Amino acid sequence: MDPSRRAPRAVIDPIPKIRQVGFFAPPERSQSGPPDPTHSSPPISSSLSPVMIPPPRHLSDNLLLHAPRPASSPLSAAAAAGGSGNSFDYGAVFFPAPLSPAIPSSSYSSRIIATTGEGGFFKGNGAGGGKVAASSFPRGGFDLTAMKKAAAASVVVPASELTTVSVVNDSLGIPEKEKGNKAGGSAVEVKDQPNSSKQQKPKLSKAERRALQESQRAAKAAAKGEGSKASGTVATMNAKPAKAVKPAQKVDNAAVAASEKKGGEIPPEKDRKKDAPQPRMQYDDKSRVEKAKRRAVVKQTEARNRVELFRHLPQYEHGSQLPDLEAKFFHLSPVHPSVYKVGLQYLTGDIAGGNARCIAMLQAFQEAIKDYKVPHEKTLVRDLTAKISSYVSFLIECRPLSISMGNAIRFLKSHIAKLPLTLSESEAKASLQSDIERFISEKIILANKVIVKHAVTKIRDGDVLLTYGSSSAVEMILLHAHELGKQFRVVVVDSRPKLRGQLLLRRLVEKGLSCTYTHINAVSYIMHEVTRVFLGASAVLSNGTVYSRVGTACVAMVAHAFRVPVIVCCEAYKFHERVQLDSICSNELGNPDVISNVLGREDVKHLDGWANIENLQLLNLVYDATPSDYVSMIVTDYGMVPPTSVPVIVREYGREQVWI
């Protein structure tokens, strides 16, 4: 009974200090206003003296600060269930380490309490939501208790503290730098703030801030598999020590050990969270890259001689991935064969283009859903979402997703989440399969037909149309205009290394269109003959930026300089609410070896062995970003719109998606 009574008092003392911090005051006041009377009554009844009367109100503030977080955490945790599941296993392996030095010195009864707590943890938190929710509240309480213990220990027995720190350091493997920072921080705190209540103030505020940022990060990570796994790992690791130590708070060694471990983790997490939230993993962060590598299905060998400006993008040596995957075909039971096949096709480049890749992926998911069985004691919604996430991770390893694929995956996951629980397994599967079928037919195929109908009105007899590369939408437009009997000429601009314009050229000539073929070097020479430019797009972003194959921006800028209208043909499902100002923050790196060879000219070998030359790097970018100033019109399935109206389409499209 004594320990439980002591905890409330410890919490009460530092609260007035926190209230003085401007950053926290307004949200506390707004959150705690209405339920204040209810929460304040229990502490009052337990108070021993008139001095305690004002603090109870702040106690309720503190309690309510934690209340809203669990409400939001389960939502993001549900989406990250797959990631959490994987990280759980990892955390379990790591968990025994912090307690091992404490166990020999603790009494038998303490050991029983620890075991019970551990068991309760496993039973009570089967779902991912529980994990994330639990991690927020206990950590706050733990920090207060641990901090108080540490302060007392440092005052009473300085020598034993040094010994304990040394032992903990060995067992946890905390880097020396972090240990130094921690020790220095403790010393400074002891000197400058003799009062124990003052020492606890910054710790608690940090804990609250970290919890808040963690829930935000979890929400952002939900959209990306790798991100959610990392978040789950951190959350789980943090949750376990806090839970275990609470029942054993009388054991000084255990408390100090956990405190040291917690302290060691705080600085790197804090530094990382201060950065702006990343939509995807930054590949120049070594620790996270190694985590991802451990989980990867595809064997990835990091490329040498990487371009410094693009070190944050993933780049691997090509050529070693495909044979390795082929050999492992019969061993990768987690990945469905149809998804596996699509991944191989991405790797070899057999399937290219936003629409083709998206359709292939969705059809593979249809096959996987058809063969799917709900495991025992699991719900279809959670388990299927986790499975889809693992498939997506596999596909990302074969080739990074395009934005159209990202939007399609988001659509699929939202539909899985919205399945009524009353549906049987076969009904749910049939519903999902028809949803995917409808997405393909309406958002991709039918959208292309509407785009063709709109764009053809801009083609007149005598026009000279220029297109770059090979876009399926543009090809359909040209063929349809030809069928309508319009007389026009086509200029196909192409560029290395893929030379996809040649495929388009061949198809157009077969249909009888009059064509001119040129390389992108000569685009300024030929632009004076051109009356219209038609371009495809991989994505259109909120600020009107057109994200498309590399070279598109160059063609659009030349056309703009010659005052030729630039028409971008893009389906609405490729629109995205992201804003991007350049081609560096987000891009895809292709195989550098491709640009060191000239197709059809085996004798040109000047760059053989370029990887061994230290001051030479080859950069093969896949995409670029065209600012909206160079775009005259965007033809989409909602009509012809100026680039400034993309956000309206995104908003209306998003709303319509909910209706589906």
Place this chain on the structure above:
Amino acid sequence: MENQKASAYYENRAVQFGVVSTDWLAQAQSATVHSPPHNNDDDEEIPFSVISEFDRWRKHPDLAEAVAAIRALAAVIRSSKASTMMQLEIQLKNASDTLKCWDTTSISLTAACDLFMRYVTRTSALEYEDFNSAKSRLLERAEKFGEISFKARKIIAMLSQDFIFDGCTILVHGFSRVVLQILKLAAQNNKLFRVFCTEGRPDRTGLRLSNELAKLDVPVKLVIDSAVAYTMDEVDMVFVGADGVVESGGIINMMGTYQISLVAKSMSKPVYVAAESYKFARLYPLDQKDLAPALRPVDFGVPIPSKVEVECSARDYTPPQYLTLLFTDLGVLTPSVVSDELIQLYL
């Protein structure tokens, strides 16, 4: 060139030439197209009724052609003998198509008909079980739309007053009733400003506008069309109306508007467009030739040799980058918002 037939609207305007405040800037191509009458009495009445109703409203000197069309369509609902919602919709659509065929080159007429259909049919009245209740609901919305459109000019005039300051000089091109209303209200508010009117050949619209302004005691200077660049130094802002506002945010207006906007842009003068929202059209021109031509005869005063070709187009397209703001009954908008409004209405 004498063989070129004048547009129906032009003929109508010639008839009303002497009437005070009469004008419509939309130039129309020739040939009024009427639906051939059928033997069925109901079918005979509808096309005849809508056209005659439209003509009746059109003769009102202060009523825009688009508003006349809206009134005519409202009359179709009122006089309809349909017994089901589906029949009423079909009749309304046929009447709308008939009006649009009457003058295929009038952008505001087409836009007004489309917006009217959208506005009227986008209502929960379509879910009424009782047909009479649904019909009265439709009629109510139709009347309301007509009223809103009719009041648009006053709203625009009020919104525009903030942009007219004492001592400013305004260049006006074309005879736009909404622009005239803006200037009239400014004069009534005792603001001191000066107006430059372009001559406006071959219609001499500037002469008519200067006549109207002189009656209001507003200082007016009439400049020939080629003197725009010469006088732009003295100008503080340019006011133009619009035959149509297109999805790109640009406008279609009387010939010369594009030229004036180019001059104003290069000399950093703002160009303000006064246009009612029923002129918003789902068109996206990329250049001048993207529009269906609206022709009118040009009188040079002397006989033109038969080998000489004359440009007879009556209007041009001004891209959005040359326009500063649009004064509409929806508010003061930047050109990029036009597309947003259209998307939200038509989606």
